[in-house]
Amino acid sequence: MSDVLRRPIPIWQAPTGSIAGPDLCIAVSNAGGLGSMGLTWTDPDRAQAAVTTVRENTNEPFMVNFALAFPPHSLMAVLDAGAPIVTFSWGQPSTLIDTVHSAGALAGVAVASAMGASIALQDGADFLVVQGSEAGGHVQSTTPLEIVLPQVLQIAGKTPIVAAGGIASAQQIAHFLLMGAAAVMLGTRFVATNESRAHNEYKRLLVGATANDTVLTGCFDVGWPLAPHRVLRNSTFNTWEAYGYATGGARPGYNDILAKTETGVSIYRYEDTAPMAGMNGDIEAMCCYAGTSVSSINSVLGAAEVVTELWADAVTHMKPPVA
Numbered sequence: 060m061s062d063v064l065r066r067p068i069p070i071w072q073a074p075t076g077s078i079a080g081p082d083l084c085i086a087v088s089n090a091g092g093l094g095s096m097g098l099t100w101t102d103p104d105r106a107q108a109a110v111t112t113v114r115e116n117t118n119e120p121f122m123v124n125f126a127l128a129f130p131p132h133s134l135m136a137v138l139d140a141g142a143p144i145v146t147f148s149w150g151q152p153s154t155l156i157d158t159v160h161s162a163g164a165l166a167g168v169a170v171a172s173a174m175g176a177s178i179a180l181q182d183g184a185d186f187l188v189v190q191g192s193e194a195g196g197h198v199q200s201t202t203p204l205e206i207v208l209p210q211v212l213q214i215a216g217k218t219p220i221v222a223a224g225g226i227a228s229a230q231q232i233a234h235f236l237l238m239g240a241a242a243v244m245l246g247t248r249f250v251a252t253n254e255s256r257a258h259n260e261y262k263r264l265l266v267g268a269t270a271n272d273t274v275l276t277g278c279f280d281v282g283w284p285l286a287p288h289r290v291l292r293n294s295t296f297n298t299w300e301a302y303g304y305a306t307g308g309a310r311p312g313y314n315d316i317l318a319k320t321e322t323g324v325s326i327y328r329y330e331d332t333a334p335m336a337g338m339n340g341d342i343e344a345m346c347c348y349a350g351t352s353v354s355s356i357n358s359v360l361g362a363a364e365v366v367t368e369l370w371a372d373a374v375t376h377m378k379p380p381v382a
């Protein structure tokens with residue numbers, strides 16, 4: 060495994076769209092994990108500025124992510140700014156891996172099956188992220204992590220495999236590392252931290268929820284159609300369910316404006332936008348992404364505390380029992 064990927068603590072923070080900005084990324088990498096930023100929807104100037112900010116505040120490695128369901132407009136900008144690791148999800152990057160390598164960076168690919176893994180390995184990925192169907196946010200996978208991870212490990216050879224989806228406890232971290240993952244990647248756990256850009260009400264809802272409160276659905280598809288996502292069951296979902304999963308504009312309250320951003324942009328009921336700090340309106344009814352991992356999230360903490368406390372506990376679960 061490349062030294063850049065070998066972190067003191069094998070806990071990686073998942074890219075969680077715009078919720079994962081520089082503050083969260085810096086805190087996780089400085090704590091010994093691997094921080095990340097989701098830059099799919101960030102324009103090149105702001106993406107470059109975000110990478111520069113992180114580099115000014117940590118000497119540690121970090122990742123940036125592009126979901127390839129959208130054109131990676133800011134890829135060259137972040138490579139120029141010196142992003143050391145790029146991950147791609149929701150598509151096979153093929154020659155984009157060469158582009159990343161030419162800039163001297165490492166490329167990882169998020170996959171959801173052995174076939175996806177095989178293609179990414181052939182294209183020269185430096186590591187793979189295996190996402191299980193327990194994951195929060197948009198979910199590429201139809202298979203639980205427990206099943207898909209060994210399938211990918213079997214064909215991975217020496218390429219590091221990172222396990223993602225539904226993980227937020229020390230026991231789970233120990234379990235997937237002992238299965239052979241090089242690291243674990245946690246998304247929802249880091250949404251509920253002080254440094255995340257999520258709205259406080261959204262963080263509060265995560266703390267109060269369990270896995271049974273999440274659902275894998277197509278409900279919030281405006282902005283990103285045909286991409287299943289795991290969210291908290293909320294008033295929007297429950298009403299949509301009660302109306303028999305009506306489609307398109309026939310959905311109840313389709314034209315409702317739920318909230319406004321700081322700059323006054325309207326958020327509509329079925330939009331894929333998560334509640335961010337500075338938004339005002341009916342936060343509960345918005346698209347509150349959450350993995351089954353919410354069951355293990357009991358408080359909003361500092362990101363460094365999450366990394367160090369989970370790792371200290373995970374280590375105890377990996378020690379052989381004393382005879």
Ligand SMILES: Cc1cc2nc3c(=O)[nH]c(=O)nc-3n(C[C@H](O)[C@H](O)[C@H](O)COP(=O)(O)O)c2cc1C
Nearest residue numbers: 073075076097148194195196224225246247350352
């Ligand atoms: C709020 C939120 C936003 C997400 N945005 C992205 C993204 O922009 N790109 C991506 O590859 N994955 C994204 N994901 C999925 C994560 O990368 C990861 O697979 C998932 O969080 C793992 O499951 P967990 O949330 O149970 O830890 C997102 C997840 C959440 C919760």
